[in-house]
Amino acid sequence: MDDLSVKTAAAPDFKWLHGDMSQVPFQVYTDEALYAAEQQRIFQGPVWNFIALECEIPNPGDFKTTFAGDAPIIVVRAEDGSVKAMVNRCVHKGSLVCYKPRGTVKEFTCVYHNWTYDLSGQLTGVAFRRGVNGVGGLDPEYDIKKHGLQKLRVEIFNGLIFGTFSDTTPPFREYIGAELCANIERVFPRKLKVLGYHSQILPNNWKLYVENNKDAYHASLLHVFHNTFGVVRPTMGGGIKLSDNGWHHLSYTVKNADSDDATGKEKVRSLQDQYKLNDVRMMEHKLEFGDYTTNAIQTVFPTLVVQQILNALAVRQLVPKGVDKSELIWTILGFEDDDADMQALRVQVNNLVGPAGLISMEDGCVGGWVQTAAKADPGAQTVMPMGGRDILPTEGSRVTESAVRGFWKGWRELMGV
Amino acid sequence: MTTFTSDLTLRLRIETLFADYVHCIDDDALEQWPEFFTKDGIYRINSRENLALGMPVSLVYCEGRGMMGDRISALRTANIYEPHTYNHSISALKILSVATDGIRTQSNFAVFRTMSDGAMSLFNCGRYMDRIVEENGALKFAERLVVLESRRIDTLLVIPV
Numbered sequence: 001m002d003d004l005s006v007k008t009a010a011a012p013d014f015k016w017l018h019g020d021m022s023q024v025p026f027q028v029y030t031d032e033a034l035y036a037a038e039q040q041r042i043f044q045g046p047v048w049n050f051i052a053l054e055c056e057i058p059n060p061g062d063f064k065t066t067f068a069g070d071a072p073i074i075v076v077r078a079e080d081g082s083v084k085a086m087v088n089r090c091v092h093k094g095s096l097v098c099y100k101p102r103g104t105v106k107e108f109t110c111v112y113h114n115w116t117y118d119l120s121g122q123l124t125g126v127a128f129r130r131g132v133n134g135v136g137g138l139d140p141e142y143d144i145k146k147h148g149l150q151k152l153r154v155e156i157f158n159g160l161i162f163g164t165f166s167d168t169t170p171p172f173r174e175y176i177g178a179e180l181c182a183n184i185e186r187v188f189p190r191k192l193k194v195l196g197y198h199s200q201i202l203p204n205n206w207k208l209y210v211e212n213n214k215d216a217y218h219a220s221l222l223h224v225f226h227n228t229f230g231v232v233r234p235t236m237g238g239g240i241k242l243s244d245n246g247w248h249h250l251s252y253t254v255k256n257a258d259s260d261d262a263t264g265k266e267k268v269r270s271l272q273d274q275y276k277l278n279d280v281r282m283m284e285h286k287l288e289f290g291d292y293t294t295n296a297i298q299t300v301f302p303t304l305v306v307q308q309i310l311n312a313l314a315v316r317q318l319v320p321k322g323v324d325k326s327e328l329i330w331t332i333l334g335f336e337d338d339d340a341d342m343q344a345l346r347v348q349v350n351n352l353v354g355p356a357g358l359i360s361m362e363d364g365c366v367g368g369w370v371q372t373a374a375k376a377d378p379g380a381q382t383v384m385p386m387g388g389r390d391i392l393p394t395e396g397s398r399v400t401e402s403a404v405r406g407f408w409k410g411w412r413e414l415m416g417v
Numbered sequence: 418m419t420t421f422t423s424d425l426t427l428r429l430r431i432e433t434l435f436a437d438y439v440h441c442i443d444d445d446a447l448e449q450w451p452e453f454f455t456k457d458g459i460y461r462i463n464s465r466e467n468l469a470l471g472m473p474v475s476l477v478y479c480e481g482r483g484m485m486g487d488r489i490s491a492l493r494t495a496n497i498y499e500p501h502t503y504n505h506s507i508s509a510l511k512i513l514s515v516a517t518d519g520i521r522t523q524s525n526f527a528v529f530r531t532m533s534d535g536a537m538s539l540f541n542c543g544r545y546m547d548r549i550v551e552e553n554g555a556l557k558f559a560e561r562l563v564v565l566e567s568r569r570i571d572t573l574l575v576i577p578v
Binding site: 194195196197198199200201202203222224225227228229275277278279281282327332343346347348350351354355356358361362364365366368 | 462463464466467470472473474475476477478479480481482483484486487488490491494495496497498499568569570571572573574575
């Protein structure tokens with residue numbers, strides 16, 4: 001029984017101007033009404049929002065707080081070992097029940113008026129329920145047993161915890177499809193360990209960062225670190241995989257099998273005379289998944305990125321913070337059983353990624369440049385004709401915008417526009 | 418009295434090192450920045466939150482002047498970002514210990530960032546945790562750990578702190 005249940009928003013006043021997904025009106029990045037509708041139709045609609053990692057809450061009572069869209073969420077390990085997720089909003093006056101980022105509790109108590117909840121979110125107590133000296137107190141008609149924090153449905157996939165507000169969201173494996181599940185299983189095959197958190201404030205609408213991740217076309221053009229320093233990485237194969245509905249994607253590169261030395265480390269060379277790296281340790285790659293994939297960037301609609309860049313593993317959770325601002329939360333990962341050398345390698349290679357990452361920092365500013373330019377003319381449109389206009393996987397080339405078009409297909413289907 | 422004078426001298430020398438360091442960055446003389454470190458010195462930037470949680474991965478991790486130089490070459494030639502400058506304020510130097518492997522200090526900083534259009538903001542503040550050694554009569558950082566008070570990085574971090 002949810003006291004603050006979600007109402008479905010009316011379809012926003014918005015028209016998609018073009019026939020296919022290859023032209024997007026700038027209005028989608030600047031319109032407050034669209035942003036409000038996204039909260040209900042997307043984040044609180046039939047999607048799996050990434051909310052935590054199992055390894056962050058290993059024991060009963062361990063919790064973390066986060067967001068699914070604008071909605072504040074508590075994720076907690078219950079007494080029976082299951083994971084619960086609920087909206088972090090007291091049924092009484094709507095205060096955050098829990099204002100700490102993480103911790104361990106026996107129950108949740110809203111500090112405002114001491115209403116208490118068990119680890120499943122069930123309301124268990126109301127302060128001064130019987131008043132003082134029989135005067136005041138809780139209305140006898142208000143049945144505590146019938147109230148609790150609004151619950152999300154939870155599914156755990158390979159150590160990643162997802163929550164949904166909707167009863168109709170399909171099981172996660174079906175949601176992204178077997179082919180994309182296989183990549184998560186590939187990069188997270190063992191017990192995960194958090195090696196660090198970063199937070200990056202992006203001066204742009206959340207969708208610009210999602211598009212950026214799905215846009216493999218920009219990678220070698222905007223992020224020129226490798227090219228500038230002539231870092232020769234004999235990477236040959238690669239491509240884009242898409243879920244059947246186009247909502248989720250995987251962009252990957254694979255190198256030649258014969259490019260490794262006896263230790264399994266890739267030979268990295270700096271060829272150009274003009275610009276040379278003094279130290280290539282941060283570019284080293286130790287094969288760890290029994291394959292030759294060097295980079296794999298995967299998105300799970302709407303806002304999760306699963307990252308393998310050499311040995312830098314991470315999940316990136318995007319949290320919208322208003323129509324023109326987002327917070328990107330990087331959780332840097334390794335494995336419980338990494339030895340000291342492997343951890344040292346991960347520390348080095350993480351120089352490439354994150355808010356100060358040598359090949360990723362540009363993604364922090366480029367969305368803001370679109371946001372600034374888009375504001376003046378919400379009716380004008382982007383154009384994404386690379387790789388045709390359809391939404392199909394490609395092999396052998398990443399010069400395509402098909403995954404971005406796939407995102408817009410999902411966005412339109414959920415927004416009803 | 419001698420001890421008192423030598424303490425003051427040491428403090429003055431460290432404060433001079435710190436002033437030279439921040440002016441080097443603020444004056445965009447970044448090619449000289451690695452010279453403030455020993456050859457295999459360590460430079461790290463991490464958040465207070467990560468360090469409190471014992472997290473090993475930093476925002477920036479440089480082991481040796483070579484890697485520091487690579488950071489500077491990258492920001493000059495490869496990385497793309499809106500031009501901006503820093504202005505550092507430094508304060509509250511505390512000498513924690515003086516030992517054979519160096520002098521350990523803690524001090525505070527604030528970095529104000531100004532973008533090319535004039536927009537100015539407090540980019541971050543925090544503390545430096547340093548191990549300083551003497552090499553050929555000059556003080557150098559054997560380790561400089563930059564502890565950011567806020568984990569939030571606005572847009573990106575490219576210039577060293």
